[in-house]
Amino acid sequence: MEKVQRTWRRIVKLFEVNSIVEELTGAEALVKALIRERVEVIFGIPGGATIPIYDYLYDVDEIRHILVRHEQCAAHMADGYARASGKTGVCMATSGPGATNLVTGIATAYMDSTPIVAITGQVPTSMIGKDAFQETDIIGITASITKHNIQPVKPEEVPLAVRKAFYIASTSRPGPVLIDMPKDVQIKKGKISFEGEIRLHSLCSNPKVDEKKVESISRILLNAETPFILAGGGVIKANASRELMKISEFLRAPVATTFMGKGGFPENHELSLGPIGMHGTYAANRLIREADVLLAVGVRFSDRTTGETESFSSNLEIIHVDIDRAEINKNVRADHSLLTDVKTGLDMLYRKLRGIGSQKNRKKWVKRVSEMKENSERIQAPPIGKINPPRLLKLLRKLLPEKAIVTTEVGQNQAWAALYFKVYHPRTFITSGGLGTMGFGFPAALGAKVAKPNEPVVDIAGDGSFLMTCQELATSVREEIPVVVVIFNNRVLGMVAQWQRLFYGRRYSQVNLGETPDFVKLAKAFGAEGIRVETYEDFKEAVKEGLRNNVTTVLDVIISPEENVFPMVPPGKSLDDMITGG
Amino acid sequence: MEREEIIEAIVEHRPGVLFRVSNLIRRRNFNIETITVGRVNHETARMTMTIKGEREIIDQVINQLSKLMEVIKVRKLNQKNTVKRELALIKVKVNDNLSRSDIIHCIDVFRGQVVDVSSKSLIAEITGTPDKINAFIQLLSSYGIKEVARTGITAMERDRKLGGS
Secondary structure: OOOOOOOOOOOOOOOOOOOOOEEEEHHHHHHHHHHHOOOOEEEEOOOHHHHHHHHHHOOOOOOEEEEOOOHHHHHHHHHHHHHHHOOOEEEEEOOOHHHHHHHHHHHHHHHOOOOEEEEEEEOOOOOOOOOOOOOOOHHHHHHHHOOEEEOOOOHHHHHHHHHHHHHHHHOOOOOOEEEEEEHHHHHOEEEEOOOOOOOOOOOOOOOOOOHHHHHHHHHHHHHOOOEEEEEOHHHHHOOOHHHHHHHHHHHOOOEEEOOOOOOOOOOOOOOEEEEOOOOOOHHHHHHHHHOOEEEEEOOOOOHHHHOOHHHHHOOOEEEEEEOOHHHOOOOOOOOEEEEOOHHHHHHHHHHHHHHHOOOOOOHHHHHHHHHHHHHHHHOOOOOOOOOOHHHHHHHHHHHOOOOOEEEEOOOHHHHHHHHHOOOOOOOOEEOOOOOOOOOOHHHHHHHHHHHOOOOOEEEEEEHHHHHHHOOHHHHHHHOOOOOEEEEEEOOEOHHHHHHHHHHOOOOOOOOEOOOOOOHHHHHHHOOOEEEEEOOHHHHHHHHHHHHHOOOOEEEEEEOOOOOOOOOEOOOOOOHHHOEOOO | OEEEEEEEEEEEOOOOHHHHHHHHHHHOOOOEEEEEEEEOOOOEEEEEEEEEEEHHHHHHHHHHHOOOOOEEEEEEOOHHHEEEEEEEEEEEEOOOHHHHHHHHHHHHHOOOEEEEEOOOEEEEEEEEOHHHHHHHHHHHHOOOEEEEEEOOOEEEEOOOOOOOO
């Protein structure tokens, strides 16, 4: 077990540039500091408490500002931008409601460890705590959903606050940081210097790895009869896909991913099992029960991944590699752990494995893997409506280039996409894995498209989710950010309906959405394109048209409200209790 | 198994730090039994908290506390090797001169001090382990206690190992 008692940390020097002292306002200092951080784009909406910042931005060419229609989407766009590019995303909102509207987006980024910096306006320092117009204690509100938050109280503090925010957001396990800018701090002039250093006690970018542990873990892996790899979002964040593949191929160990890890290992690889868990593949959920050693990398063992944890870890020797010490032994007890950046950890393991060399013969295991993968393909729920979502997603895969980026909303659309849309490259599958935020996919798609303008971006949506953030069609049209939205339109809140169908005796309480709106007309009203899809043929044509269009294209795909996502592990149950529906 | 643990944290001495620390502990629905905070130098402060809970969950909370930017160092103290002290001020009713001298005698036995005397009451100051203070309060309760103010535990680990506290 990892020793937890003593946690002295290093002091990190951050900021040592020779810079002249300039007389600047806090707003100018903020924007100049953002330019120094090489921020290319800010997603935001101005308001009373951010006008000084916007006034300065008016003359700035280095930063593109994308005017969104709801602050929640500014955060989701920054998040999608960050996930697609690996850079830190930036969003901005005014005080009060602007700031609170960011909260869902910040919490989403926090749960999925995405580096974003959120900037909020605040009432002047003299008014704070007096319930001023559009005042809210956003520092207090976001304390538990950010890695850190900062409120500079003098213009002189702004440059270091920005440097600190970007450093914290992107270092070690990434996450959101919020900077709250009181209006008087934006307006006041100060002697601003971009020089200095910050001492950060609680952040270690790369803890030292114990060589002896690497060796003992390597021996366990080499001696395993049926090793199994579980890859999470940490693999993608650490850009460790190549290292992961080397280890998998060397050990001949199959790789299952979490929803967040999808894309970290190419799903057309013979050792890929696809996602595991509540909506994992048949092969992944079954084969983990036959494994003797589990190498879990960059995962936090979410309940959606493990199902009931006791049966998950029984008869399984677990090796956990992660950068966050608070994740070790949190949800699942690890027999061995490596506290390190995933890339470094995997690289050290791979070298040690090769150095030692001799290992168990795993021909049988590999054969078993391919057998189970074939079974997995065969077991499928019988189609219900005219269009079967799994089949449609397989078709979509064929229509899109390999590196196209797919985002999802949350619910059945997300689970279908995870199960049936194969992903070959990291950062090309973007989903709200932890918080499960409906309405995330569309703004995230816009953010991803801004980061990767040359790649097609497709949001796989449901009608319920899409309606939560569809006003961003206006943003996409006006800012010329064309994406394709595929709505699985079943006129119900599908995943809740599925649970009601399977576990609540078909008592469909408050899930029927009805025939409104007409998504084709809705898209057109915004100046986007809308196409109704009722057959596979329609779909093919519509996707091709969507990819050609230079405006966002919404495909309204009519499916049956009776469709279920299978396989499924009932909530709170063991992976063994998987329902295949086939 | 549920037990009482003492957590020691060295933190930055600035606004909001106590909120962040206690907010994290609140999230796991722990009640902070006692907490003392005091400045160490112009930049840092020391927090000593006692919390009752499952060992694993407390270890986890410590790991999460260590991720707060303002937390410089945090650990669970080894109670066998820790000096624990608490200070209490106790206002005791005084009915007559005889009871006053009785009370003062008790205070002497416990190596406490009388810090204020009035015609109807006196204030005793005592430091010691929580057990000692409990015993002292119990003893004085027969005279009638008007008010008690306890600081909560502050603690420090010994450099060399000794038995007991």
